[in-house]
Amino acid sequence: MGADDFTIELDGLTKSFPDVRAVDRLSFKVARGEIFGLVGPDGAGKTTTMRMLAGVLAPDAGSARVAGYDMTRDPEGAKQHISYMPQRFGLYEELTVDENIRFYADLFGVARAERETRAAELLQAAGMVEFRSRLAGKLSGGMKQKLGLVCALVHTPEVILLDEPTNGVDPVSRRDFWRILYTLLDQGVTILTSTAYLDEAERCHRVALLHEGRMLFCDTPENLKGNLDGAVVSVVCAEPRPVKELISGMEGISTMMIVGDGLHLVVREPGRMIPELRARIAAAGLEVDSVEEVAPSIEDLFVEAVQKKKGEKP
Amino acid sequence: MLGRLRQMLIKEFLHVIRDKRARFFLFAPPVIQTLVFGYAATLEIKHVPVAIVDYDNSQVSRDLVSRFQASRYFEVRRLSDRREIPELIDRDEATMALQINSGFARDLGKGETAHLQVVVDASNSNTALVGLGYVNQVAQGFAREYRLKTLARQAPALAGGLPEIVVERRPWYNPDMSSQWFFVPGVIGNLVLVIVVTLTAFAVVREREIGTLEQIMVTPIRRVEFILGKTIPFFLIGLLDTALISAAGTLWFHVPLNGSFLVLGAGTVFFILCMLGVGLFISTVSATQQQAMVTSFFFIMPAVIFSGFGSPISSMPDILQRLTYLNPLRYYEVVLRSVYLKGGGFDLLWPQMAAMAAIALIMLTVSVLRFQKSLE
Known part of the structure; x- marks a missing residue:
């Protein structure tokens, strides 16, 4: 592939805040027409990376090229070709849907005729045609986020940066949202998105796992899942700590993690391990609600990747 | 450039008209303060x-x-x-x-x-x-x-022949010594201060709060366009308020405007520029509209008290008197009352105008620099 085929290129991108190194020597490339996912917990550096790529935050070191523009030298030139959508898109609640679209279109210098066609198309795709004259403040959460997407796309960007765009959005709106994104991919737009949902990460062509500002892993979602040796077993209980202590020495458990409703374990042979675990817990007289295999969450994959990384280092 | 700026202005005016809080700050203070200082507040003591x-x-x-x-x-x-x-x-x-x-x-x-x-x-x-x-x-x-x-x-011979001093009163500029004549021009200063400072501070902080500030910064808009878009509306609103209260003062309260409209206008422009600087500054130190409100009042109260609007500056302790030289409202009150009652012109009022221009220049520079930094 030639240099032009990559619309996003990061090389050693670094940003520190007074108390933390938010992004640490991050390097990756995203090809034109690709959808690339950034995955990691809060504080992993996803938003900071996005903001640097959007040209609102200057990096301390390293370089980033977006849509052919060097973001450290000419962030203003790139802005015309980028669209950045943070977790909550900034809408003017006392302006109508049309007025919001018009506002952002004019900031990007979109000609009137182009704005009309583009807005009509996007509103159609978002299923919002009949809400054009409604105040943005009167829309539901999902509608607001879709309106944000319409505003963010009205200037026909080449690169779209989405920061957990469907966080807290209803399923119907999420579906509309992704349909619009796929249409754009067909048109050769590049999308970089961050997400906490595994099903969304699975929709990406490639994903990168971020942890404390560093990239742990960068591959296809299939390979990410293949990276997990075994299955995830969930122990649902009110007091996970004694259970964790009890089973910590057992053979066949590779990872343990305390979660909201108990404990998640990664085990090689769930069929053999689950009865064994139940017996061990019952013998110790500890109370648990259930011990069952569950589908791996992004967090499970993540913890597993972090553990493996630690194991590789020494 | 003009398209973007025009859109910023349209959006800002739509907001002021549609947002309850902005509407309140636009209309309530002029009506209430003009009535209060036109009728209720008086320095005379009767009955x-x-x-x-x-x-x-x-x-x-x-x-x-x-x-x-x-x-x-x-x-x-x-x-x-x-x-x-x-x-x-x-x-x-x-x-x-x-x-x-x-x-x-x-x-x-x-x-x-x-x-x-x-x-x-x-x-x-x-x-x-x-x-x-x-x-x-x-x-x-x-x-x-x-x-x-x-x-x-x-001693009938002496009566009527005793030496006496009779005080002959000649009150200049306000022959009836009416409190209204004193307060109504002065209240223009208070109002422009409250309205311009709070609306400007709110307008910027609100964008930060609802996330539109970040959104605007990823568009190709230039900082200067954003700042102009955020200040021009309140500049115009400040001028409009001055015109309205002047009209009410002349037509309703019959306070004479002896000086020229031009001098009044020039003083008002310099003063509004100072207040835009203050409003922008407050917006850079406040994260929420609540904080902006508190910070505004922190500024507004002393600014009014140390302006000579109500109590004379000459009766304040020496050190406080000196501090009042930093207060733009102090100069504007002099301009207002002088233009209204004494018919003062540029020949008399240029020191006040110059002081306000200097304060405006400093405040706006500091605020714009701080504002630029706060966008990071």
Whole structure:
């Protein structure tokens, strides 16, 4: 592939805040027409990376090229070709849907005729045609986020940066949202998105796992899942700590993690391990609600990747 | 560039018209303050409630009491027992109490000093001071006439020939010494201050709060366009408010505008620029609209008190007097009252204009620099 085929290129991108190194020597490339996912917990550096790529935050070191523009030298030139959508898109609640679209279109210098066609198309795709004259403040959460997407796309960007765009959005709106994104991919737009949902990460062509500002892993979602040796077993209980202590020495458990409703374990042979675990817990007289295999969450994959990384280092 | 700026302005005006809080700050302060300072707030003290106990009950003492009753400064209530006085004062039914002891007429008749005892509720020191002044005036006037009458009886040749000083009052610029004439021009300064500072600070902080600031910064808009878009609306609103209150002052309260509109306009422009600087500055130190509100009042209260709007700067302690030179409202109040009542022009008011221009330049520079940094 030639240099032009990559619309996003990061090389050693670094940003520190007074108390933390938010992004640490991050390097990756995203090809034109690709959808690339950034995955990691809060504080992993996803938003900071996005903001640097959007040209609102200057990096301390390293370089980033977006849509052919060097973001450290000419962030203003790139802005015309980028669209950045943070977790909550900034809408003017006392302006109508049309007025919001018009506002952002004019900031990007979109000609009137182009704005009309583009807005009509996007509103159609978002299923919002009949809400054009409604105040943005009167829309539901999902509608607001879709309106944000319409505003963010009205200037026909080449690169779209989405920061957990469907966080807290209803399923119907999420579906509309992704349909619009796929249409754009067909048109050769590049999308970089961050997400906490595994099903969304699975929709990406490639994903990168971020942890404390560093990239742990960068591959296809299939390979990410293949990276997990075994299955995830969930122990649902009110007091996970004694259970964790009890089973910590057992053979066949590779990872343990305390979660909201108990404990998640990664085990090689769930069929053999689950009865064994139940017996061990019952013998110790500890109370648990259930011990069952569950589908791996992004967090499970993540913890597993972090553990493996630690194991590789020494 | 013009397209983006125009869109910023349209959006800002739509917001001011549609947002409840912005609408409140646009319309409520001018109406309330103009009414309050046009009608209610007055420095004159009239109808002071006075209780009088007359233990002498003579022709002379009754004459003195009727003098108080005839004065428009007092509301007299007669008591028969001085033990009623403390309760009346405690209940705020009397601000002062006068006691005429028995022997009052007799002492005067003998040519000796007679005593009029005055108790005053000095918890409001201003009213107490002014009230005592009035009592003194009435008592001295009465004493003077009494002396003249005595003199006319005992030595008719001398009466009417005693040396005297008569004060001839010539109040310049405000012949009726009306409080309205003093307050109505002054209130323009207060209003422009409150409206421009709060609306500007809110307008920027609100964008930060709802996330549109970040959204705007990823568009190709230039910082200068954003800042102009955020200040021009409030500049225009400030000018409009000045025009409206001026019109109300002239047409409704009949305060004369003796100077030129041009001088008033120039002073107003410099002052609004100062206030835009302050508003922007507040927006850079506040994360939420609540904080912006508190910070604004932190600025507004001292700015008004140390402006000479109500209490004269010359009566303040020396160090505070010096601090008032930093206060743009101090200069604007001088310009307002001078243009209105004295017909002051640029020849007189250029030092105030220059001071405001300098403060505006400094405030705007600092705020814009801080603002740029706060976008990071």
